[in-house]
Amino acid sequence: MTAAVTAQAQVKARQTPLELALRRFRKNKAGVLSAWVLAFMYLVALLSGFLAPYGITTQHEEFPFQRPQAVHVMHGDKLMRPFVYGFTKTRDPVTYLSTFAEDKSKPLPIRFFVRGDQYNFLGVFKSNIHLFGVQDGYYFPLGTDKFGRDLLSRTLVGSQVSLTVGLIGILISFSIGMVLGGVSGYFGGWVDNLIQRVVEVLLSFPRLPILLALSTIIPAKWPSTWVYLGIVAVLALIGWAGLARVVRGQVMSARNVDYVQAARALGSSDLRVILRHIMPNLSSFLIVTATLALPGYILGESALSFLGLGIKEPMTSWGLLLKDAQNFETLNLYPWLLLPGLMIVISVLAFNFMGDALRDAADTQSR
Known part of the structure; x- marks a missing residue:
């Protein structure tokens, strides 16, 4: 037991102050998790133009304040690739507020690497390839604002x-x-x-x-x-x-x-x-x-x-x-x-x- 403690002390003595600090930092689970969360957030910020399905100024005037669209895999009794339903817009006759209901007649499959609005990729060159999206319709994962702009983007x-x-x-x-x-x-x-x-x-x-x-x-x-x-x-x-x-x-x-x-x-x-x-x-x-x-x-x-x-x-x-x-x-x-x-x-x-x-x-x- 004494020999093991002595060997551990000798290993610590050979470590630089930076190595000792990193070792103490890695023991803090909340700190390490936070560091990974921040690294992920900065990576998302760097690739935001590619990850965002639409441009930040793109307005969909027919879909103001649309609620987030749910992702489905079952269309009736049929198993399909992940898809969303489009929305049909109606207006409440009393409050005059717009309401949206799912149009289940036409599923919109979610596809990867689709073409859309143009953006500057990494601030170096222009591109119009986005990570995901739908064709012949719209997909708003987190809903829209009062101008119909995609909130996720x-x-x-x-x-x-x-x-x-x-x-x-x-x-x-x-x-x-x-x-x-x-x-x-x-x-x-x-x-x-x-x-x-x-x-x-x-x-x-x-x-x-x-x-x-x-x-x-x-x-x-x-x-x-x-x-x-x-x-x-x-x-x-x-x-x-x-x-x-x-x-x-x-x-x-x-x-x-x-x-x-x-x-x-x-x-x-x-x-x-x-x-x-x-x-x-x-x-x-x-x-x-x-x-x-x-x-x-x-x-x-x-x-x-x-x-x-x-x-x-x-x-x-x-x-x-x-x-x-x-x-x-x-x-x-x-x-x-x-x-x-x-x-x-x-x-x-x-x-x-x-x-x-x-x-x-x-x-x-x-x-």
Whole structure:
């Protein structure tokens, strides 16, 4: 028993800190599952044009607010390949609301690799091949919105905006926070006082009001791509202050460590000391912080788009799609419009679980 414990201790001693961290991370089942969920969601976002059966602007005016179509394999007593039934539209004489009933006279087989609306595959070349669809009819797996646009297609393509706004925002805000926080903590003096006063001013404002105020600066006539970049810039500009303060404290602690003092005594430049000796020790902290900060960017973009101050048509995002479900009456009649909200919940929870797992894995004192 003692020999086995000794051999296990020797194996651990030969492992690098990164290998030990990965080993601790793999023991967290929720964190690993969340990582796989996020990897799948980003893969779907990358291939959304191919996976979506229709374009996000394609309108089927005769099918507004159509409920999701169920998949069948039995047509009467006959076993068939998976298919759906088309819908016949009627109008209620009392409420004047459109209702849809399955037309069981003609099954519509679901086929793979069908031709449809054109899209940019991986942003490189144009294609009109979609993963699935039907011929001589329509297939709306998750129903349609008030303009007859396929909700599944808009949700898939909208994930590109909702999931990437956090990555780009983190890249910008962390670059600002690391530089200003590092300079503030390393040099101190009047530079530290100036940067910290700016940080305190930014942190003194409530997040949502300043977010709304900055978003109103974005001109309404801007193209959709410019609006997207503007939203990312707004989220990044208010997201770096907290990180800068934490990085300052970390750098102030690290600059007094023996090996940093030795490097400075040997004549190393300030830039070399910061990049080679201080920042590498902050890498695990920054990775964990970035992972835990990503949900805030997703929720921030969703809130702005939901309130009409974020992503604009013809682009789409999960927050913009939720704008169609703003009242109880709509949700009661068309509950499938809440699907984008479910995607927000799943992605935010996955990031939080994975961030907690990374934080535990990066903790060198954990067992």
